[in-house]
Amino acid sequence: MTLLNSKIPEGPLAEKWSKHKAKIKVVSPANKMKLDVIVIGTGLAGASAASSLAELGYNVQAFCYQDSPRRAHSIAAQGGINAAKNYQNDNDSVYRLFYDTIKGGDYRSREANVHRLAEVSGSIIDQCVAQGVPFGREYGGLLSNRSFGGVLVSRTFYARGQTGQQLLIGAYSALNRQIGAGTVKMFPRHEMLDIVKIDGKARGIIARDMVSGEIKKFGAHAVVIASGGYGNVFFLSTNAMGCNGGASWQAYKRGAFMSNPCFVQIHPTCIPVHGDQQSKLTLMSESLRNDGRIWVPKKKEDAEKLQKGLIGPNDIAEEDRDFYLERRYPAYGNLVPRDVASRAGKERCDAGFGVNNTGLAVYLDFNYSIARLGRNVIEARYGNLFQMYEKITDTDPYKVPMQIYPAIHYTMGGTWVDYNLMTSVPGLYAIGEANFSDHGANRLGASALMQGLADGYFVLPYTIGDYLANEIQVPKINTNAPEFEQTLKEVQARLDSLMAVKGTKPVDYFHKKLGKVMWDKVGMSRNEAGLKQAIQEIAEIKADFWKDVKVPGAQGEVNQELEKAGRVADFIELADLMARDALARNESCGGHFREESVTDDGEAKRNDEIGAYVSAWEYKGENQEPVMHKEDLKFEAIELAQRSYK
Amino acid sequence: MSEKILKEIKVKVWRQKNSTSKGRFETYPVANISTDTSFLEMMDILNFQLIESGKEPIVFDHDCREGICGTCSLFINGRAHGPDDGITTCQLHMRKFIDGETIVVEPFRAGTFPVVKDLMVDRSAFEKILHAGGFVSVNTGGVPDGNAIPIGYDDAEAAMDAASCIGCGACVATCKNSSAMLFVSAKVSHLARLPQGKVEAARRARAMVSKMDELGFGNCSNTGACEVECPKGISIANIATLNREYLMAKVIE
Numbered sequence: 001m002t003l004l005n006s007k008i009p010e011g012p013l014a015e016k017w018s019k020h021k022a023k024i025k026v027v028s029p030a031n032k033m034k035l036d037v038i039v040i041g042t043g044l045a046g047a048s049a050a051s052s053l054a055e056l057g058y059n060v061q062a063f064c065y066q067d068s069p070r071r072a073h074s075i076a077a078q079g080g081i082n083a084a085k086n087y088q089n090d091n092d093s094v095y096r097l098f099y100d101t102i103k104g105g106d107y108r109s110r111e112a113n114v115h116r117l118a119e120v121s122g123s124i125i126d127q128c129v130a131q132g133v134p135f136g137r138e139y140g141g142l143l144s145n146r147s148f149g150g151v152l153v154s155r156t157f158y159a160r161g162q163t164g165q166q167l168l169i170g171a172y173s174a175l176n177r178q179i180g181a182g183t184v185k186m187f188p189r190h191e192m193l194d195i196v197k198i199d200g201k202a203r204g205i206i207a208r209d210m211v212s213g214e215i216k217k218f219g220a221h222a223v224v225i226a227s228g229g230y231g232n233v234f235f236l237s238t239n240a241m242g243c244n245g246g247a248s249w250q251a252y253k254r255g256a257f258m259s260n261p262c263f264v265q266i267h268p269t270c271i272p273v274h275g276d277q278q279s280k281l282t283l284m285s286e287s288l289r290n291d292g293r294i295w296v297p298k299k300k301e302d303a304e305k306l307q308k309g310l311i312g313p314n315d316i317a318e319e320d321r322d323f324y325l326e327r328r329y330p331a332y333g334n335l336v337p338r339d340v341a342s343r344a345g346k347e348r349c350d351a352g353f354g355v356n357n358t359g360l361a362v363y364l365d366f367n368y369s370i371a372r373l374g375r376n377v378i379e380a381r382y383g384n385l386f387q388m389y390e391k392i393t394d395t396d397p398y399k400v401p402m403q404i405y406p407a408i409h410y411t412m413g414g415t416w417v418d419y420n421l422m423t424s425v426p427g428l429y430a431i432g433e434a435n436f437s438d439h440g441a442n443r444l445g446a447s448a449l450m451q452g453l454a455d456g457y458f459v460l461p462y463t464i465g466d467y468l469a470n471e472i473q474v475p476k477i478n479t480n481a482p483e484f485e486q487t488l489k490e491v492q493a494r495l496d497s498l499m500a501v502k503g504t505k506p507v508d509y510f511h512k513k514l515g516k517v518m519w520d521k522v523g524m525s526r527n528e529a530g531l532k533q534a535i536q537e538i539a540e541i542k543a544d545f546w547k548d549v550k551v552p553g554a555q556g557e558v559n560q561e562l563e564k565a566g567r568v569a570d571f572i573e574l575a576d577l578m579a580r581d582a583l584a585r586n587e588s589c590g591g592h593f594r595e596e597s598v599t600d601d602g603e604a605k606r607n608d609e610i611g612a613y614v615s616a617w618e619y620k621g622e623n624q625e626p627v628m629h630k631e632d633l634k635f636e637a638i639e640l641a642q643r644s645y646k
Numbered sequence: 647m648s649e650k651i652l653k654e655i656k657v658k659v660w661r662q663k664n665s666t667s668k669g670r671f672e673t674y675p676v677a678n679i680s681t682d683t684s685f686l687e688m689m690d691i692l693n694f695q696l697i698e699s700g701k702e703p704i705v706f707d708h709d710c711r712e713g714i715c716g717t718c719s720l721f722i723n724g725r726a727h728g729p730d731d732g733i734t735t736c737q738l739h740m741r742k743f744i745d746g747e748t749i750v751v752e753p754f755r756a757g758t759f760p761v762v763k764d765l766m767v768d769r770s771a772f773e774k775i776l777h778a779g780g781f782v783s784v785n786t787g788g789v790p791d792g793n794a795i796p797i798g799y800d801d802a803e804a805a806m807d808a809a810s811c812i813g814c815g816a817c818v819a820t821c822k823n824s825s826a827m828l829f830v831s832a833k834v835s836h837l838a839r840l841p842q843g844k845v846e847a848a849r850r851a852r853a854m855v856s857k858m859d860e861l862g863f864g865n866c867s868n869t870g871a872c873e874v875e876c877p878k879g880i881s882i883a884n885i886a887t888l889n890r891e892y893l894m895a896k897v898i899e
Contacts, residue, residue, distance in 0.1 A: 052786040067707065068773055070813055071715040087793065123787075130789035132782045132836065132843045134806040141796025159806060165714055166809060173781035180777035188770070211762055240709040274649075277683045279690055280711045388713060391730070391737045392684075457786045506697040508690070552697050557664065558705050558763040561697065 004257075004616055004631045007418040008112040013637045014094075017116040020419070021462055025469035032057030035468050036220040036477065038205055040192045040247045042069030044164070044449055045432025046226030047171035048456025054183035055174075056461055058468075061218055062175070063187045063207060065242055065563075070172045073228060073240040074452060077164025078385065079287035080146060080156035081128075081449040083121040088145050092153040094118045099638065101447060104150040104337050105412070105440020106590035106606060107640050108260070108614070110633065112419060113437045120458040121450055125157055127457055131170035135159050146381075147290055148445040150337035150645070156446045161285055161385040167449055171456070190216075191563060192247045193494075195223060195254045195428065196487045202254075202428035203477050204484065206491045210563065213556040215491055217484045219477030221468060222427045224460065225251055226452075229411035229433040231264065233571045233578065234523070235515025237408035238270060238283040244567040245574050248415050248434055256423035257616035257629065259436035260413035261574065262582035265443055265591050266524050267409035268341035271392055271402075272361040281407040282392055284364070285385055286445035289334045291369035291378060292402070294345070296353040296362050298322040306355045313355065313363055313401045324348055332645040339442040339591045339604070340645060342406035346524055347602070349405070356403055365401035406524060410448060412439040412591070413581070416616045416631075420463035421455060424616070427467060431455035436614065441590025495555055498565045503548030507564040510545045514538065514572055522579050527595040531583040535576060542572045577617055577626060584628060587611035599642075608640050652679045652740060656748040657692060659704055662761050665768075669761065673748070681741035685728060686711060686718065688740055706765040713737040713877065716812030719819075720765055721752040726816035726875040734814060734877045754819035758826070758862050769815050771861045772829060779853030780833045782843050801839050808836035810878040817872035817880075823864030828872040830854050831888035832880045838891055848898055851891035 009020040027035065035058050039050040042064040050062040064072060084097040097118040102109060125143070129135065136144040136158050145154040159166035178184040189210040196204040196217070204219035230245030231237040252258045269284045297303045298320050305311045324344055326333045336344075345362050348354070355361050370378050375398060379386070386397050393403070415423050415430035417437055423430050432452040439447065478484075521534035545568070553559045588597040588604035589611055597605045613630040620626055654677050662669030676692050683691075686708050693703035709717040718735040722728035728738040743749060751765065759767040809832070817828040834851050837843025843850075866885060873882045 048786075055785040066709060066715070066717060067769060068716075068813065071709055071717050073710060073715070076710050076712055076714050085792070125792040126789050127786060129792040129795075130782065130784045130842055132805070132809075132840050134802050134809050134836070134840065135792075137797055137799055137802040139799045141798055142793050159809075162714065162810065165812075166806070169809060173776070174784075174786070176773070176776045177781040177783060179773075180779075186773075188773075238712075240715060241711060242709050274682045275680055277680055277687050277691060279684070279687045282712045387732065388737070391713075391733055391739070394682075394739070394741060461786065504698075506694050508694060550697060552700075552702050558766060560705055561703060 004629055005418060006110065006631060007420060008110065009419065013111060013115050016112050017119055024463065024466035027465045027469050027472065029057050031472040033059070035059065035471060036061065037222050037224060037464070038218060038220040039063070039224045039226055040205065041072065041225070041227035041434070042172070042175065043072035043074035043226065043228055043432060044168055044171055044452030045434070045456045046072070047168065047175045048453050049224055049226060049431055049460050050184055051171065051174035051178050052457050052461045053464070054178035060178070060184040061187065061220065062184055063190045063192055065189065065191045065210065067188050069175055069186065069188065070168065072168065073243050074168045074449070075165045076240065077449055078161045078283065078285035080148065080158035080163045080446040081124065081167060082148065082155050082444070082446045083125045083157060083450065084118050084155060085122050085125060087143060088154045090153045092155050096153065097121060097155065100151045101438070101444060102440065102638055103643060104444040105442050106643055107440065107608070107612070107635065108589050108633065109438055109440035111635060111637055116459065117438050117451055117454050120454045123458055124450060124453045128167055128170050131173060133159060133166045133170045146287055147335060149286055149289060149335045149341065150332070150444045156287070158287065161287070161382055164449060167453065171453070192227070192250070193491045193566070194250045194487050195425070196484050197254055197425065198481060198483045201426045204479060206488050211558055213559065215488060217479040217488055219479045219484070221471045221474060221477065222429065222464060224429040224431060225415060225434050226431045226456070227434050229414065230571070230574055231408045231411055233514065233575050234408040234518045235511050236273065236278065236281050236519070238267060238281050241280060244570065246567055246570050248430070249570040249574055251415060251423060251425065251428060253619050254425060255619070256425045256428055256430070257416035257618055258577060259416040259614050259616050260581065261578045261617065262522070262585060262592055263412035263441050263590065264408060265338060265410040265412060266342045266406045267338055268345055268406050269364060269404045270407035271389065272356060272358065272405040282388065283409060284389060284402060284404060286338065288364060288382060288385065291381065292334070292364040292366050293323055293368055294325050294334055294362055294364055295321045295323045296348045296355060300352055303353045303355065307357055307359055309357065313365070322353070329645045336645045337442055337444060342524060343593060345406055361403040361405045363401035364404045366397060367401065370398065410443055412436065412441060412443055416614070420466060421460055422467065429460060429464065431460055441592055495562065495566070498549070498562060498569065499551050499555060501546060501549045501551070503550045505548050506550055507561055507568050510541060510549060511568045511571070514541050514568070514575055517541070518575055522575070522582055525593050525595055526582050528583065531579050534579045538572060538576045538579065545569065545572060580626065581615055581617065584615065585611060606642065650681045652681065652743065652745045653677065654746060655679065655743060657751060658748055659751040659765070660753055661704070661764055664763055665760050679740050681739065683740045684711070684736060685722070685738040685740060686736050704765060705763045708736055711736040714812060716814035719754045719767060719814060721754060721819060723750055726754065726820045727877055732877060732879055734812070754815050756818045756824040758824060759815060759818065771863070772813055772815065772826070774861060775826065775830060775854050775857045776833065778857035779850040782837060783846060795841050797840060805836050805839040808832045808839065808880065808884055811880050812878060814877060816875045816877060818863065820871045820875040821864065822869065822871070823867060825866045826858050826863040827866040827885050827888065828876065828880055828882065830858050831884035834891055835884040835887040838887060847891050848895035851888060852895040855892055
């Protein structure tokens with residue numbers, strides 16, 4: 001097991017992190033000044049890591065593809081951030097947050113990592129408050145909480161429906177302070193295109209200046225990937241248009257293992273697809289399930305009339321409405337975890353009870369809570385979300401129930417990391433959504449923000465010292481070293497070959513085609529035959545892409561098509577690995593639903609005999625089959641049980 | 647929500663190769679656009695056609711496409727973020743246009759926001775203002791418990807209102823003086839309303855205003871245009887707060 005050493009500390013679960021911190025090495029302030037760190041991505045994980053490392057004294061270079069670090073897609077997170085503060089006196093605790101997260105993830109994450117996450121969660125809230133994050137408050141001046149899916153306590157902190165925005169502005173302001181002080185050098189509109197390794201260690205990156213087109217070399221003693229997830233493989237998702245898996249994929253090709261790539265979160269409450277001109281999907285926050293009730297008609301004939309537009313939702317009598325989540329899961333009701341809610345919605349629509357012209361939508365109804373609490377209360381809680389909904393759909397959700405349907409939202413899978421958040425390449429780290437470690441097969445709502453900031457503020461700044469303490473003798477990395485020249489040449493050759501295809505079809509054509517294969521066969525419901533077919537179809541798309549893609553313009557200028565082409569080339573390869581991972585995992589767990597593995601009442605059936613592992617895929621070269629290694633998941637504190645929200 | 651199809655529209659769009667070259671308008675027809683399509687999706691369709699016909703696609707900034715990242719930045723039919731209220735360009739839908747219409751699309755125009763290419767502009771001047779003082783000077787760790795300092799509901803809400811700024815630059819592009827006062831005042835009052843930010847409020851106001859002036863943003867002449875076009879409804883009352891904080895800073899000096 002030397003290949004996959006997770007480095008989980010010995011000892012009782014609750015003491016692992018503190019004992020580990022006591023044991024790992026620390027770098028002196030004088031030496032920190034001599035050490036360089038590169039951070040790729042400036043979302044919650046990247047911005048918090050870059051600023052915290054710079055505050056400690058390291059020289060940081062931070063990169064983002066956007067024109068400002070503030071625009072990273074963490075900004076779009078709406079509902080909230082979890083923390084085990086127990087401010088509500090509802091018997092919350094570090095252990096309960098840990099347990100909910102492990103259970104919510106369907107027992108496919110590491111106990112030790114998740115417990116650490118729960119331990120540091122409270123400090124995140126303190127930090128954000130100190131930075132000036134305007135969390136929602138009660139009239140007495142204390143912090144307010146709301147509930148989220150998959151839990152029975154109220155531990156979610158929020159800033160209206162813009163929590164991600166406010167937390168990112170907090171981290172971004174800390175980053176700005178360091179940029180102003182000269183300890184972080186910020187490179188916006190730069191896209192990381194490769195990792196440079198010297199003697200097996202990560203020593204820098206190659207990046208393209210997206211304005212001048214120049215390919216540049218950057219050296220550092222350690223490299224941190226904080227570039228988010230790969231949900232855009234599916235073309236339509238709630239990700240931003242530019243979100244990509246590039247940094248993770250290049251790291252994979254340079255020896256960083258990729259874990260559980262098939263674990264993708266499908267969010268139950270997104271605005272339904274309207275037609276084939278659509279470019280992205282918009283999320284409606286999970287927090288809405290606090291006050292909205294989800295339903296479809298009980299009678300097929302009502303559903304058919306709705307689909308034809310002959311009647312509206314308010315024409316359907318109370319007794320003819322099927323509140324299917326409350327019916328199937330009385331204990332959690334509308335607040336079941338995302339994977340459960342998504343599947344239940346799909347089940348009703350597949351059975352013919354969908355409520356719009358495509359038959360792929362259910363209602364999220366606020367009339368009940370408006371009648372109970374008044375419109376003002378609902379407006380104060382969710383006003384910006386209701387406005388977003390109204391602008392997109394041209395209907396007023398205060399009067400007519402929202403229509404929603406599941407959509408791709410988040411990737412639990414990602415780069416394999418050990419307990420120190422280091423990948424299988426020494427000196428290369430992965431944090432936030434980019435790594436695989438904390439959410440198992442399904443992430444609970446309001447936990448992505450928590451994990452991104454936990455990694456960046458309170459984990460990486462400690463653990464990176466353990467590695468860098470051995471690097472203090474290493475002088476500034478020479479970017480004229482042959483390894484840099486060689487990698488730069490390879491990057492250049494790849495860009496040249498994209499430009500050289502000179503085919504007939506724009507990049508989007510291939511991306512849409514890939515997205516359809518992935519949604520149909522590697523989406524909410526998967527089976528062996530479909531996955532095998534998907535692998536074949538992805539190979540065909542890849543061949544077609546490299547034969548017929550058309551990238552206009554030149555390299556030495558702003559070229560958004562060239563940027564997209566590189567990302568889609570990565571997505572096609574990533575899609576293949578996702579399908580392989582899904583095929584290898586012959587059980588249902590969390591968001592990964594294999595039709596072959598179902599309980600009698602239609603729920604996902606986990607199989608711990610064959611499934612209690614983390615996959616770690618190793619790249620073996622172009623057109624070679626990748627090899628899967630397994631890290632066995634050991635559960636010491638928690639007893640494995642079939643997940644039930646009934 | 648009644649979908650219609652716009653049979654043909656014309657898009658008259660600003661084309662400019664780079665920051666040093668001279669720009670010009672070009673007009674392109676686009677056919678069969680659903681009124682449920684967003685404006686930027688219409689631009690995607692236009693670009694797809696341009697690429698297929700061997701022309702260079704139009705460069706424009708966009709990312710989240712849900713109105714929160716502040717990346718998109720177009721001037722459409724003479725208005726920042728186009729003909730609707732309280733939205734960013736990516737939230738604009740084609741139902742706001744009529745069949746046969748010619749839609750004029752320009753970049754945000756301000757001396758401090760030079761054009762990079764076509765409709766893409768350089769807003770790094772905003773970044774520089776924030777580097778100068780748009781933060782609370784605390785390091786990670788060592789901070790008090792989140793509930794240690796109660797904050798009144800109204801203060802928290804007012805801070806949140808100001809903190810909603812997405813840094814898109816519509817205020818500067820709309821202002822006849824290219825003033826950044828709404829942007830700067832939003833940050834200054836967001837932090838000044840909170841006890842955590844109050845400590846260095848005067849220093850912050852001074853540093854940000856002096857950087858804003860140095861970068862060449864114009865003065866505020868109280869036309870209120872910025873508030874009208876702000877996609878997040880940031881109030882010009884924040885400018886009064888900024889002036890007060892700035893005056894306080896001067897008094898302390």
